[in-house]
Amino acid sequence: MVALVVAPPKKCAGQVHSLRSPSYDYAAGELFFWAHHQLTVRFDAERLSNYLPLVDELYWDRPIKEGFAPHTNYKYGGEFPTRPDNKNFEDVDDVARIRDMKEMESRIRDAIAHGYVDKVDGSHIDIDNDHGIDVLGAAIESSTSSANPAYYGALHNQAHRVLGAQADPHGKFNTPPGVMEHFETATRDPSFFRLHKYMDNIFKEHKDKLPPYTADELKYDNVEVTDVAIDELSTFFEDFVFDLGNALDTTDNVDDVDVHALIPRLNHKPFHYNIHYHADHDEKVSIRVYLTPVRDENDIKMNIDENRWHAILVDNFWAEVKAGTHNIRRSSFDSSVTIPDRISFEELMRKTDEAVNDGLVLALNSGRSCGHPHNLLLPKGNKEGVEFWLNVHVTSGDDAAHSDLHSNDYDSNHGYCGIQGKEYPDKRPMGYPFDRRIPDIRVVKELPNFFGKVVRIYHKEDH
Ligand SMILES: [Cu+2]
Known part of the structure; x- marks a missing residue:
């Protein structure tokens, strides 16, 4: 998988540490459940796309x-x-x-x-x-x-x-x-x-021991989601160039050399989605977006109480709705559960040297340091298109733990890590509303503030 690189030892000018651990001060136990739960369902989705059992x-x-x-x-x-x-x-x-x-x-x-x-x-x-x-x-x-x-x-x-x-x-x-x-x-x-x-x-x-949510608990009267339009979803494999510059020993006798490894990895075409809604009045709202596998490895449709536990959180964010008929447009890059590729050591050194020379403070987007790698946001598709339920659940802004979440995304990586030194932004249980049993699909299907439709994720060899 990883290209083997043999090169002379690299000389290193100095050491820069930019490691920052996620915030586990709040809801540590629930985050432990949630981050690992999402890892397991995300891995299962990968298996389903390859016709393998869970x-x-x-x-x-x-x-x-x-x-x-x-x-x-x-x-x-x-x-x-x-x-x-x-x-x-x-x-x-x-x-x-x-x-x-x-x-x-x-x-x-x-x-x-x-x-x-x-x-x-x-x-x-x-x-x-x-x-x-x-x-x-x-x-x-x-x-x-x-x-x-x-x-x-x-x-x-x-x-x-x-x-x-x-x-x-x-x-x-x-x-x-x-x-x-x-x-x-x-x-x-x-x-x-x-x-x-x-x-x-x-x-x-x-x-499963907890009582199912009632329609009253799940309902939010102000907003009706009328449609969610989404770009075609597709995945592909690409060769990612990984900088190994800081993985080698240093010596004063040898000049710096570039050392890279080529790593094949899954990625997806960037996509947007548009949430069309009708609202009675202006208000802040909470939005959760999930993709849930529709069929098992034998191509048999799972019922909602089976597959809701496999719901993959794609995004969780806050916005302001306006009275009347409007839409909220969101990009895959904004997802609060993923983080972009780390900047390479080489680039980090270059930026540091620049900052030192200019006497400036080095500003790095280091807040986005906890979450799934962005390239893994979508589970792998296949040629025919793997079916997923796309679910968008809009609820009251009262679910937000902080009053500024609709305008401040706190570096947009709170999905699995919360916000450093602050309460987890969503007051509802992680995985809401799919964390509890859903014995009757009508309870969610008939909610005006809940929208669901089947989408397909394709996998393309050539992109
Ligand atoms: Cu573990």
């Missing part, structure tokens, strides 16, 4: 079906360990026993069945409400906001470590950590998606 979950007492050979070395020596196919789980020394993992799962599912989480002091936190997912997410990950780490453990983090160490569970060969033990490499291993399907099903168990 990912099955991980089972502690069954073999891990797919092995994985990373063919990757650590910079300071040692290979990322390889796991053969159909490996049976083994306890990992100094990490966890498989029966501990089952115990953690059972305690969490107990909390879901009871509808409350046990705190350290013996009191309860009710979770059968909108906030429950945040409490559960924190307990499962677990994050520092877990209500009771001693009791609920850290199912997710431990599972990553247990999976990462299956090639050398007792440390006999002293192998370095597996790909599953680093954020940067975990998604390479197919077991990542099995693990997260397993976690996702636990979250679903909780969400």
